[in-house]
Amino acid sequence: MNAGEGAAVELRQLRYFVAVAEEGGFGRAAERLGIVQSAVSQQIRRLERAWGVELFERTTRRVRLSGAGERLLPEARAVLAAADRTARVAADIAAGDDGILRLGGIHGPGDRIGRVLAALSAGAPRLRVRLHRLPVTRRLEAVRDGELNAALVRALPDEPGAAPGLEALPLWSDPLYVALPEGHPLAADPEPCLERLARLPLRLAPRDRNPPFHALVAGAFRAAGVRPAAGPPFTDLQATLTAIGTDREPSWTLFYEVRGLPGIPRVAVRPLTGLTVTTSLAVRPGPPGPALRHLLRALHAVG
Template identity: 35%
Template sequence: MELRRIQYFVAVAEEAHFGRAAERLQMAQPPLSQQIKALEAEMGVTLFRRTTRKVEITPAGERFLKRAREILAAVDDAVTEAEQVARGLLGRIAIGFTGSATYDLLPSLVRVLRADLPGIELDVYGEMLTPRQVLALEDGTLDLALLRPPVRSSAIDVRILRREPLIAVLPAQHPLADKGPVRLADLADDTFITYPSHNRSVVYEAVIDACQHAGFVPAAMHEVAETSTLVSFVAAGLGVALVPASVRHLQITGACYLPLAGTTREVELALATRVNEPSPLVARVPARAEAFIGGGRKVKTPRH
């Protein structure tokens, strides 16, 4: 059944007159009459009773009119939605957040995006380490990622948003917990709670690098995958940790956040997307995220 015949039928039904319906449709009356007859033949139903004086819709026509209007409204809605998708105003986006950004940026950034882009549905994934986010971008599970560089993938574009220092997390009962800024060397004998090693966490590498610059390598380490677990372990007195400064937004009783004395290692936070991302919807989000977070320095990804 052709959509235009449904449009013709609705016009005739609403005008109750072939001449007026033809004017409304900007076509001649004879072709309109032929199209209605063709529709009736296709359906095997009489939709109108025609006399020399008037056109009356039949009961079958009345029922079809209700459905026909719904069909045309649905088509209009579909066209509008397609246009909005093409303009990046409607659709679904999956965003991943690295562990520390989960507690700092996730709540506020999601609120901003929902307010500024109300037609966008957000699927949000927190506590994702950088390698996992890169894989999720490559396989299409994620559309955007807030992660910690470096990213070694030729399929990913990376834009640095900000840098932040590492800070210490100590148990409340630790002798240095109330002494102000902590010298990293003074933690050399403590057990360190860390993110996963073996190239699974950028922050792990930054922590080890900072410790080596302070003259030691932690003798004992306990690895955990999630920031909340890491801070909880510290609060329980199982060790100390170094984390990006933004983790201090995660408040857990028994854990104290302290700056490191002197210079310290910094880590970067970046926004990552696929190279040549075709979605106009995804393209709208980075600019808003960059404006909200601050920064926006694009870096080159190593090509292999």
């Protein structure tokens, strides 16, 4: 039989091999392992057949390593050490202290996300985070499909049906801001309200770009009993604010802070009265696993 043919080698056979080599005999190895000598002898024979070599030179007076056994002993020890390391890592992963956490992320505001990751690192130093930046709809799909363990999402309602197949765990709330032409009479109000702003065309992204935020804005207008005048679509924040400051026809938009409040010529930025945006953690239903519990502790510590 050639080496490598036959039955698969078992870790216990390697442990028996190392024990016999270190103890210098089958009887002492059996005592160390807490099994009968015949079981040790049987497994060593199976290992020798599997590898096609004699591991020990046996006489009536003693047992010692053969040349092949001497060469294979460090390899067997290395395999056993690797198996022990793997078992320890698996135990740490099961406890949430090691492994990879795949998280759908958002930007800002300020350094909050950085502080969350720092708190997570302090609580679980060996837990590695893979941060994925995805559009909000794709982010939710990735959690639902198991590609992500969780995702941070703004404006996701904490109510049944808001994100089918997921739970939304509210974390913190941030103010919303209004941007409108600096020379418009409403810009004189330090905290404009939706009822007055509704008469001015609103630049809002299409619903499919950000369904949760679109639903938040639409719900706020319904609660205020007004319907906003439709303006040109919101593209990105920089381009939209530039258009608000330069177009002849006045318009406005509302947004949440990401990397500080922007400063655009001829544009006034004001806090919006009575409306905030909540950031939630979207997860699959059920008790959170150990890694997610570490993340939740870090999020609540910072939030």
